[in-house]
Amino acid sequence: MIKVKVSLRPIVSKINLPTVVKTTILPGDSIESLFIATQVGEIFYIGNGGIRTFLDIRPRIIKLGGSSGGYDERGLLGLAFHPEFYYNGLFYLHYSVAGTQGPVAFSESFKPNPCDPKTLNQRWINRETQYDHIDTVEEWSLQSNGQPQKRRTLLNLRRPFLNHNGVNSLNFSPETGKLVLTTGDGGAAYDPFNLSQDNMEIAGKIIEMDVVKNTFINNPPVVTRFNELPAPIQETLTVMAKGVRNIPGISFQRFYNQYIKYVGNVGQDLVESIFSFVHYKPIPVTQLVQASLMNSEPNQEGFVNFGWRGWEGGFPTSTKGGCSENPTLDEKTIAYYNEAVNTSVSRLKPLTSYFHKDQRPDKFGGTALTGVQAYMGNGIPDLTGSVVFSDLARVEESRSPVRGVLAYTRVRTDGKLNDFSVIETDYNFGSQSAYYVSLGTNLDQTKLYLGVYGSMKVTDCNQGTVFEIVP
Secondary structure, three states, X not given: OOOEEEEEEEEEEEEOOEEEEEEEOOOOOOOOEEEEEEOXXXXXXXXXXXXXXXXXXXXXXXXOOOOOOOOOOOOEEEEEEOOOXXXXXXXXXXXXXXXXXXXXXXXXXXXXXXXXXXXXXXXOOOOOOOOOEEEEEEEEEEOOOOOEEEEEEEEEEEEOOOOOOOOOOEEEOXXXXXXXXXXXXXXXXXOOOOHHHOOOEOOOOEEEEOOOXXXXXXXXXXXXXXXXXXXXXXXXXXXXXXXXXXXXXXXXXXXXXXXXXXXXXXXXXXXXXXXXXXXXXXXXXXHHHHHHHOOOOOOOOOOEEOOOOOEEOOEEOEEEOOOOOOOOOOOEEEOOHHHHHHOOOOOOOOOEEEEOOOOOOOOOOOOOEEEEEEOOOOOOHHHOOOEEEEEOOOOOOOOOOXXXXXXXXXXXXXXXXXXXXXXXXXXOOOOOOEEEEEEEEOOOOOOEEEEEEOOOOOOOOOOEEEEEEEO
């Protein structure tokens, strides 16, 4: 693939973890404003040359970084503007709620052991008391006086562990007009409760929400499963995909009269993967619940399954150190062999993957996928029509300080898997670390924005910079 070089132009600096970067047109304005949501709960916008606070919900956010040495995957995770925001002022938030800290689902670190079947079939019991926190999805409105105000709560989700809650988790589909929520598998490692493949579990799914339908339930119950939701809420939801480990959002790319959907699935030990699909057949939650009541399988033809936890991207999920007594072997054992077999045909194959270890000179060892965005601009011609992705930190033992990575790929006309190419950047971060934590775009996908942080600790304040990626 063509080698691409870009520049990074700083737009705003000294902010907290920039988890969501996107644009919209404010009521009364004629041009787009850039919005930045930070993990700690601030939302800023940039217009007329200055940065202003749009909303500050820090008091509503769970206390971050306390139990994990400063690292956290909770907080303000999703921001989406209604397609008619200019006229109706509606926008949507996904965040981890203050005061909901629980004792987690289980305390010991989890790793499946194929030699011990007990570790392969864990159950999440006592969910009302054994959980980590509660996430909420809310509808807000920008009032005529310019002040945002909460209107209603759409979902309250109890999460078993601190991590894998999704990020950039709310986006509107230009295809259906529905709000798309991407949820992670609930956390820990290896999806210990196999929530991502269970049709009743809300975790590990891509969910479409019809926000036009008013359920008249403004404070829904806290749930973990679809069948725990009141019927009016069930009727607003369809499930677009399952088999999700953790997702940095979904990107839609118009292709003639269709949309290509791009989704990145964050890997476990081996590989990070980007998936693409055009056609899909979502299943209404009411159908899933009905099938569960009748102890039958719903029709899943056309339903997207990314394969987790049986598959990590294009590979059967493996765990290091199998049953061998030889410690010198870098042995990997298929952790969930039966699940890998059962989903081998039904799962979607990745468009491209990159590895945590890769000796090829023009590639890189990755850490975690943090953004996937289609690019339709002409400013960087070699990227036009491609999908750009970002990784948190390049794995290089000899290199300090840390640097993130940009790369790109594109859909092949023959439908086969494609390779990827690293995008070279010329920005000098000096001695400061640069974790690439988010990727964003504008309304017509002609611009790309990159959120960078100097530390992976949420307790290290104001080390973030948002760049525009330019030729």
